[in-house]
Amino acid sequence: MKGRVVVLDDLAGRPAAALIVDGVLQDFLLDPAGDAPLPGAIFRAIVDRPMKGQGGVFVKLPQGSGFLRQVSGLSPGSAVLVQVSGTAEPGKALPVTTRLLFKGRHAILTPGAPGLNISRRIRDEDARSALEVLAAEAMAGSDPTLGLILRSASEAAAEDEVADEIATLRALAAAVLADVTGGPELLVDGATAQETAWRDWADPAPDEVAEGAGAFAAFGVAEMVDALLQPRVDLPGGGHMMIEPTRALVAVDVNTGPDTSPAASLKANIAAARDLPRQLRLRGLGGQVVIDFAPMSKKDRAPLEQSLRGVFRHEGSETSLSGWTPLGLYELVRKRDRLPLAEVLK
Numbered sequence: 001m002k003g004r005v006v007v008l009d010d011l012a013g014r015p016a017a018a019l020i021v022d023g024v025l026q027d028f029l030l031d032p033a034g035d036a037p038l039p040g041a042i043f044r045a046i047v048d049r050p051m052k053g054q055g056g057v058f059v060k061l062p063q064g065s066g067f068l069r070q071v072s073g074l075s076p077g078s079a080v081l082v083q084v085s086g087t088a089e090p091g092k093a094l095p096v097t098t099r100l101l102f103k104g105r106h107a108i109l110t111p112g113a114p115g116l117n118i119s120r121r122i123r124d125e126d127a128r129s130a131l132e133v134l135a136a137e138a139m140a141g142s143d144p145t146l147g148l149i150l151r152s153a154s155e156a157a158a159e160d161e162v163a164d165e166i167a168t169l170r171a172l173a174a175a176v177l178a179d180v181t182g183g184p185e186l187l188v189d190g191a192t193a194q195e196t197a198w199r200d201w202a203d204p205a206p207d208e209v210a211e212g213a214g215a216f217a218a219f220g221v222a223e224m225v226d227a228l229l230q231p232r233v234d235l236p237g238g239g240h241m242m243i244e245p246t247r248a249l250v251a252v253d254v255n256t257g258p259d260t261s262p263a264a265s266l267k268a269n270i271a272a273a274r275d276l277p278r279q280l281r282l283r284g285l286g287g288q289v290v291i292d293f294a295p296m297s298k299k300d301r302a303p304l305e306q307s308l309r310g311v312f313r314h315e316g317s318e319t320s321l322s323g324w325t326p327l328g329l330y331e332l333v334r335k336r337d338r339l340p341l342a343e344v345l346k
Helices: 126-136 152-156 159-177 191-200 215-219 221-228 264-283 299-312
Strands: 004-011 016-022 025-031 042-049 055-060 063-066 079-084 094-097 107-111 116-117 144-151 185-188 208-211 230-233 240-245 250-255 287-292 319-324 329-335
Touching: 004 215, 016 215, 025 144, 025 191, 025 208, 042 063, 055 126, 063 079, 079 250, 107 240, 116 126, 116 287, 116 299, 126 144, 126 152, 126 159, 144 159, 144 215, 208 215, 215 221, 215 264, 221 264, 230 264, 240 264, 250 264, 264 287, 264 299, 299 319
Parallel strands: 004 208, 063 094, 116 144, 250 287
Antiparallel strands: 004 016, 016 025, 042 055, 042 079, 042 185, 055 063, 079 094, 107 144, 230 240, 240 250, 287 329, 319 329
């Protein structure tokens, strides 16, 4: 199965979306159960007690509490606008931020970060010039502290479609930014799995969109998801890696399998490195990740590190490559931007 396919259907009785490229599952989203806040939800919160040792402050949300790291100018009892910026482990406060983003398919409005910016993925100079003119016209008369980013999908869209979306986002931002009086309240709901798919998987444009009952069955999505619940990931050449989350970290162990040639370790390690971002994304795993690569000489670390930097450079989630430990393990830290798949499917 060749091409880029977006599949929209239900799984576990909830709306879900899958992105499949050349027959390989690249991303999967499922709405959380119950009334958990959706990603990107915006709240009016009330500042609660500071946590000096952790460099942040708790805020009261309509249900539960959030943890905010931007504390400058905030005092207990004051109202503040916050947006969900990640996921929380059971029993912990929801991470939130005061850096609000109003996202659309073609544009993102950035309160407090002025300027008109065009996605660097748009390289055609004529297209960039046309979009700069469109952006300036669409943002004319707006609050000078309100910024705009035109996403790569805007290059192929009709000008009136992009302009209409910017106008809609401007109206929404103006209403939210003015609504700062009162108690904890949900002001803007977050994006569902299928809304996120339409918004974030638009570029490059899919070759096919399959939607409705039976769509997942037609593309084998349920089987692909089931495989993600197993720790073992088979690699090209006969090797495999084991991905096992614990409370403290995510442990990854790479093995060469039956190949005993001198180059077996490097081959298995590079294969694991190339697939690791996809596996972490699909499994919803973040935080500290510790990798026990197959034994290899120190001179082979350079090409492996180059491969790691290359694959994570294009990853949407913020990732910091920490490097090698004295014991020969490799560490990285990935932002927790979604719930672990095993928990979402409960």
